[in-house]
Amino acid sequence: MTTTSTRLERATVITPPDLKQAWTTYRGLHPQTRIRDAAQALGVSEAQLLATGCGETVTRLSAPEGNFGAMIEDLKALGGVMALTRNNEAVHERKGAYSRTELFPSHKMGQVLDEGIDLRLFFTTWAHAFALDAEGKNGKRKRSIQFFSASGEAIHKIFLQDESDTRAFDDYVARFISDDQSPAINVAPAPSHEPERADEEIDVAAFREAWSKLQNTHEFFGLTRKFGVTRTQALRLAAPDMAHQVENSSLRRVLEQAAESALPIMVFVGNPGCIQIHSGTVKNIKPLHEWLNVLDADFNLHVREDLIHSSWVVRKPTAEGIMTSLELYNTAGEQIALLFSKRKDYKEESDKWRALLAALPEVSAR
Structure with a gap:
C-alpha cells in the first residue's frame, strides 16, 4: 500500500x-x-521551496549588477551572527562577525577574515539570495540571509543571534530587496562532473615531481588541473610518502584526540561557492546515530560518518615546510571536509598533529 x-x-x-x-x-x-x-x-531544490514563502516570511533579494560581494560586505552591520556552510555530508556552523571582508572583483572571489568567521568565496556560482523572517520556537523570530547557486543548492547562510542588530537586518533587506517577489524561481540543472581519465593516461612521474615542488597548498588545485586528474585520483597516484588512505573512522579519532589534548586545529567544509574554516580547539565531540558532531559554544560541526567513502592523510610541501591534512571524500570523489593543524604566524605545523595523523590506521599498504 x-x-x-x-x-x-x-x-x-x-x-x-x-x-x-x-x-x-x-x-x-x-x-x-x-x-x-x-x-x-x-x-x-531548496531555493525553489524557500521561494514559495515570498510575500510572507521570505523576501527575495537582488545583488546590484550581480555583485554578491557588496551583499557580503554589508553583513558587517549585523554584528554577531552565526555563519553556516554545508555540503551533502557535512555542516559547518561558526559564530562571529563579518567585520573584515576582502573582495577580488576581477576574479569574482572574496574572503571574510574575522577571528570567528573565516570564509573563501567564489561568486561565479552564486545566483539567488533570500531573507527569512519567521516566528520560531518560544515566540522568537528566526531571521537569516541565505545564498544559493543557479541550481538552487544552498551556498551560504547567515543566522541572526540574540546579540545581532535586528534594525540593521531590516535595513539590509530594504537595501537589497528585489522587484520580483514571485514565489517561483528558475533553476538550472546541477552541473555534471567530467569523467575521470584513466590512470594510464597520466604522466605519474611528472605529476609526482610537480607535487614535490609545491610552494603553497593553494597550488594543489592548479596541479590537478595541469595534469587533468580528479582530486581523489591525485591522491591515488601520489608518491606513497605524500598521500595514503586511512580508515574512515579517522575523523572521529582525530577530533576526539584533538579535544583530549586541546590541540588547535583547522576544519574546512565547503561547496563550489564557499569554504568555511574553523581555527582553534574542539571540545565536545558527540556521535549521534549516523552523525558525528562537535557541539561547542561558537563552533558546531555535523558530519555524516556513513557517507564518508574515503579518508586520506595528505602531505603537501610549502615554503614553510610540509603541511599535513586529513581529507574526507564522498562516493563521487567530492570533498567533504579537510582538517589541518592550526599554525601560529604561518610557522611549521605542530609535531603533535603530525604524530596524530601518522598513527591513523591505513586501509592498505601502497
Whole structure:
C-alpha cells in the first residue's frame, strides 16, 4: 500500500501554488524535517521551496549588477551572527562577525577574515539570495540571509543571534530587496562532473615531481588541473610518502584526540561557492546515530560518518615546510571536509598533529 507520505516523497512538483501546498502538507506529516531534506523528498531544490514563502516570511533579494560581494560586505552591520556552510555530508556552523571582508572583483572571489568567521568565496556560482523572517520556537523570530547557486543548492547562510542588530537586518533587506517577489524561481540543472581519465593516461612521474615542488597548498588545485586528474585520483597516484588512505573512522579519532589534548586545529567544509574554516580547539565531540558532531559554544560541526567513502592523510610541501591534512571524500570523489593543524604566524605545523595523523590506521599498504 502506498501512503500519502510516500507519494509526497516521490513527487516532483512544478507550479509554485502546488509546491507550496505540497510543502505545507509535507511539513504537517514531518514537523521536524529540515527544508533541505524536504526539498529532496519533493524533487525540487531548496531555493525553489524557500521561494514559495515570498510575500510572507521570505523576501527575495537582488545583488546590484550581480555583485554578491557588496551583499557580503554589508553583513558587517549585523554584528554577531552565526555563519553556516554545508555540503551533502557535512555542516559547518561558526559564530562571529563579518567585520573584515576582502573582495577580488576581477576574479569574482572574496574572503571574510574575522577571528570567528573565516570564509573563501567564489561568486561565479552564486545566483539567488533570500531573507527569512519567521516566528520560531518560544515566540522568537528566526531571521537569516541565505545564498544559493543557479541550481538552487544552498551556498551560504547567515543566522541572526540574540546579540545581532535586528534594525540593521531590516535595513539590509530594504537595501537589497528585489522587484520580483514571485514565489517561483528558475533553476538550472546541477552541473555534471567530467569523467575521470584513466590512470594510464597520466604522466605519474611528472605529476609526482610537480607535487614535490609545491610552494603553497593553494597550488594543489592548479596541479590537478595541469595534469587533468580528479582530486581523489591525485591522491591515488601520489608518491606513497605524500598521500595514503586511512580508515574512515579517522575523523572521529582525530577530533576526539584533538579535544583530549586541546590541540588547535583547522576544519574546512565547503561547496563550489564557499569554504568555511574553523581555527582553534574542539571540545565536545558527540556521535549521534549516523552523525558525528562537535557541539561547542561558537563552533558546531555535523558530519555524516556513513557517507564518508574515503579518508586520506595528505602531505603537501610549502615554503614553510610540509603541511599535513586529513581529507574526507564522498562516493563521487567530492570533498567533504579537510582538517589541518592550526599554525601560529604561518610557522611549521605542530609535531603533535603530525604524530596524530601518522598513527591513523591505513586501509592498505601502497
